[in-house]
Amino acid sequence: MRTTLDTSRKPSLFTRWSQTAMAVCLGVMAVSVFVNVVLRYGFGSGIAASEELSRLLFVWMVFIGATAAYPAGEHMAFTSLVAGLHKHPQLMMALTLLIRCLVVLACSLIGWGAWQQVVVGLDSYSVVLRYPTALLPLPALLCALAIGLMALIELVKRTPLDLGHGTDVE
Template structure:
């Protein structure tokens, strides 16, 4: 994370704060549900059946919200050591950047298509315990693929250079 001249971190954009708050809420509810369920099972010999389903659903949403929020910050895994070889060759770096962005868009299209098919299948079925539409499980994958695909497309069109940063020469 970068800091401003005073050493303080800059204010996060609204979408980033929203994603972080959603992830914090999901994590908090998951932790509380699992903790209460463990206490009830081991302390009183009973439990809450919906705890496992709720935790699974929230975990899936947490992962995909986090993945979408991490993309514009450049926090996904990258093979920057390969790109370091192109650092002093602007034309090759521009071509590699465009290729990477196209591959990201294609991966998002594949993920989105598969997630869409699962959403459609899940519209007609319900979870066993809680009764929510099972389309809610693949829905975050669809939304994440759309979000990352749109961001990658914008970066491709705007010819945004790749951030090889994180202050490390070779990762």
């Protein structure tokens, strides 16, 4: 059984913002690396800041994408298990509550670890660009807070599990 997504709906402001932010990160990374490669191989010199900038933007892009993927149901899921449980609403609700509790727990652990890294990075700076190294773990903290909050709201509201896409059962 295969269903398709409803593409007629207008994307939310959060979706548009996150897609724009990821596109900007990817565009700046691509231009920076391309210019650095041309300078290095064509002229024997490069831009030292290119690697640091690309690394920082890549980390931010990944966590922006992870945050945007959660409400859309685009994270990895066991869709065949969920599809089989739709016939048992009580079990499905119990599994949904367990999944949401585990998501909140995982976000708490990731957020706590990221917070510790942010605090450590406040007093140190990157070698070339001199930005505070706290900017590298900061998107992990923000992502954990955002996903944890969304999962907590879904847990309190007892929102049914919706993966945002059709299930493929073979």
